[in-house]
Amino acid sequence: MRLYYLIGRITSPIQLSAFFIYNLVFHVPRARVLVWNKHGELLLVRNWGGKPQWGLPGGGVDRGESSLQAARRELYEEIGIRIPHNRFNFVGTFTHQYVAPIYEVTIDASIVPKKPHNPREIVALDWFALDSLPSNLSPLTMLVLKSLSKTS
Numbered sequence: 001m002r003l004y005y006l007i008g009r010i011t012s013p014i015q016l017s018a019f020f021i022y023n024l025v026f027h028v029p030r031a032r033v034l035v036w037n038k039h040g041e042l043l044l045v046r047n048w049g050g051k052p053q054w055g056l057p058g059g060g061v062d063r064g065e066s067s068l069q070a071a072r073r074e075l076y077e078e079i080g081i082r083i084p085h086n087r088f089n090f091v092g093t094f095t096h097q098y099v100a101p102i103y104e105v106t107i108d109a110s111i112v113p114k115k116p117h118n119p120r121e122i123v124a125l126d127w128f129a130l131d132s133l134p135s136n137l138s139p140l141t142m143l144v145l146k147s148l149s150k151t152s
Contacts (some may be wrong), residue, residue: 030061046108068101071103078123081111091104
């Protein structure tokens with residue numbers, strides 16, 4: 001796993017540039033999910049590539065797929081959990097470098113594995129209380145959480 005992480009760090013500038021160009025050309029939305037537990041903690045992940053930031057699980061919406069289907073698929077691919085579609089609530093659509101439909105779901109924290117389900121994509125995952133979030137949050141995650149705090 002450390003080798004993937006090292007490769008991710010080394011290739012990060014190339015990945016970020018390619019991702020930026022890809023989004024400019026194709027405008028693919030990227031569904032994200034706020035995963036809460038019963039204690040009000042938020043599940044955050046760190047990807048192996050790109051910047052070493054904590055963010056919301058999720059990813060690109062495939063052709064012919066709804067953003068909700070993408071959110072459910074990405075939760076399985078990144079975390080290893082399957083959640084029924086009727087448990088998701090649509091929060092809104094946010095834009096920061098890409099369009100991101102955001103969903104939220106509350107789950108039992110015990111169904112989340114302690115180690116990443118897909119270490120080739122996710123190098124870390126953890127639960128965080130809103131008053132003790134890590135300092136290196138992704139800009140989209142900060143935007144979503146700031147918006148939610150204004151509506152509460």
